[in-house]
Amino acid sequence: MFRRLPEADGPAVSFTLNGRPATGVDGDSVAAALLAMGERVCRTTAVSGAARGPFCLMGVCFECLVTIDRIGNRQACLVRLRAGMQVETGKGKREAGP
Amino acid sequence: MRTLPDVAALAPAYDVAVVGAGPAGMAAAIAAAAHGLSVLVADEAPAPGGQIYRAVTTTRVRRRSLLGADYWRGAPLAAAFAAAPVDTLPEASVWHLDDACVLGVSAQGASRLVTARHVILATGALERPFPVRGWTEPGVMTVGAAQILLKSSGLVATGRVVLAGTGPLLWLLASQYLASGAPPALILDTTPRANWRLAAPHLPAFLCSPYALKGLRLMARVRRRVPVISDVTGLGIDRDGAAQLVTYRHGDGRSGAAAADIVLLHQGVVPNVNLAGAAGCALEWNDTQACWQPQTDAWGMTSVAHIALAGDGAGILGAEAAAVRGKLAGLAAACALGAITPQTRDRLAARPRAALRRCGRGRAFLDALYRPAGSMRVAPPDAIACRCEEVTGADIRAAVRDLHVTGPNQMKAFLRCGMGPCQGRMCALTVAETIAEARGVSPAEVGTMRLRSPVKPLTLGELASLPRSEADTKAVLRG
Ligand code: FES
Numbered sequence: 001m002f003r004r005l006p007e008a009d010g011p012a013v014s015f016t017l018n019g020r021p022a023t024g025v026d027g028d029s030v031a032a033a034l035l036a037m038g039e040r041v042c043r044t045t046a047v048s049g050a051a052r053g054p055f056c057l058m059g060v061c062f063e064c065l066v067t068i069d070r071i072g073n074r075q076a077c078l079v080r081l082r083a084g085m086q087v088e089t090g091k092g093k094r095e096a097g098p
Numbered sequence: 099m100r101t102l103p104d105v106a107a108l109a110p111a112y113d114v115a116v117v118g119a120g121p122a123g124m125a126a127a128i129a130a131a132a133h134g135l136s137v138l139v140a141d142e143a144p145a146p147g148g149q150i151y152r153a154v155t156t157t158r159v160r161r162r163s164l165l166g167a168d169y170w171r172g173a174p175l176a177a178a179f180a181a182a183p184v185d186t187l188p189e190a191s192v193w194h195l196d197d198a199c200v201l202g203v204s205a206q207g208a209s210r211l212v213t214a215r216h217v218i219l220a221t222g223a224l225e226r227p228f229p230v231r232g233w234t235e236p237g238v239m240t241v242g243a244a245q246i247l248l249k250s251s252g253l254v255a256t257g258r259v260v261l262a263g264t265g266p267l268l269w270l271l272a273s274q275y276l277a278s279g280a281p282p283a284l285i286l287d288t289t290p291r292a293n294w295r296l297a298a299p300h301l302p303a304f305l306c307s308p309y310a311l312k313g314l315r316l317m318a319r320v321r322r323r324v325p326v327i328s329d330v331t332g333l334g335i336d337r338d339g340a341a342q343l344v345t346y347r348h349g350d351g352r353s354g355a356a357a358a359d360i361v362l363l364h365q366g367v368v369p370n371v372n373l374a375g376a377a378g379c380a381l382e383w384n385d386t387q388a389c390w391q392p393q394t395d396a397w398g399m400t401s402v403a404h405i406a407l408a409g410d411g412a413g414i415l416g417a418e419a420a421a422v423r424g425k426l427a428g429l430a431a432a433c434a435l436g437a438i439t440p441q442t443r444d445r446l447a448a449r450p451r452a453a454l455r456r457c458g459r460g461r462a463f464l465d466a467l468y469r470p471a472g473s474m475r476v477a478p479p480d481a482i483a484c485r486c487e488e489v490t491g492a493d494i495r496a497a498v499r500d501l502h503v504t505g506p507n508q509m510k511a512f513l514r515c516g517m518g519p520c521q522g523r524m525c526a527l528t529v530a531e532t533i534a535e536a537r538g539v540s541p542a543e544v545g546t547m548r549l550r551s552p553v554k555p556l557t558l559g560e561l562a563s564l565p566r567s568e569a570d571t572k573a574v575l576r577g
Binding site: 002003004005008032035036041045050053054055057058059062063065073077078079 | 142149153159164189224238239240243246253254257280359485
């Protein structure tokens, strides 16, 4: 669904997505890395559980909310991908803590 | 430019704080710093450029023909910015601004309050919401989003890519995709046919503008390679397996459908007013561009003392004009803080003002031609208007009809539209225009959502870790 132009390839950055190993390219935002992998869903909504994915890529729509390194509701399009990041897609309403 | 790693590295106070490092923000910072003022520039992106010159210092897509000459115009400005004596805080969001020029800044998970003597908001534009059925489906994005992916990561959409909407950016992306070897499958042009008649009186001025030849050539290039359907209305998107089915009506009323792997929507751009609004700057309805914009004077000064706006955030004029308006705002800041006299300010402003007049030529034509149809600015009954709270066009109309809701603030209380994480950025215009249509009045009459800080969500932990005085604590503790 997205392909990278040959000249845009760069050093690989390893991270995990929902616990599985994944790779992006240095300079990617987390959202760009997910889209480049063919992962178009970032979360399901709290209201109806519908699947949503990045829409604006510029920090406006908040559709790209994911959990990064255990901090929830981060805008994947504004966070630069860094090696070793643990990214988790979001699921519906958040449960209250223990 | 000195790049700060985190909020701890911020000075407690600056002469001038600039929010946004696009063309307006960079030019404003350069101009203010040139007169000896201490300047902070906070920006959400990792590198300066804003959206239009996104990643101009870092992109690996360096074939000049691909992103185009207009994009690379940002390079000298970014170079001048890098050489200017200013502090920049990248990957930062400004979630608070008040009339005392106190800014709440968050970066890397920590927040800090910073005081400025003068603030220049260069928060730019965002894409106008384009509420159609199915626009929330994964795989449906904005044209601007696709362009950001291209500039910052060299990513192009593959498979059947359908572009739908109106405005110069749509054509620009189509030509960039052509140059990338990934021509879109189809363009569904929603520019209303009637707009050509309304724009015609402005055509002579447009033809003398720098945009005319470039724009016409670009459109001709795209039309040679990409099928274009004009005068499209009644757009809707439905999921079809892993793909989408885009349905629409031709100008003559026939219906059409196209399968798409990626749908890219665009309906022009509008000022990003959230921070200015939350700071108390008065907003006004711009009927030509069908959007809200902060009231500003010729120097970009708003209704709040020492808060100025520069660039498209003060009304859409484009990137070239944004840099000029940034420079003017920087000069005005230097004068307001006593670094230069009004005479010097006016002398230094003469050439930028002439440049601004040049940039403005042809704008009336573009505004008239690309003014989105009313039907594209309201949410149809089956379309989501507020993406965060999943409120549909039908919900809003029912609230107007049955509950006699008159404006967006009251609508929040009934439907929560505008109260999700995006804080109305994606729905404020749609909600106002849909209420206005249902009531048969103008959006100016129904008004817009009241904006408040924090304008970006932040964790309670971050908020709680801000320094507070004894008086602050007393204000919230009882007994
Ligand atoms: S994709 Fe819109 S905020 Fe990230």
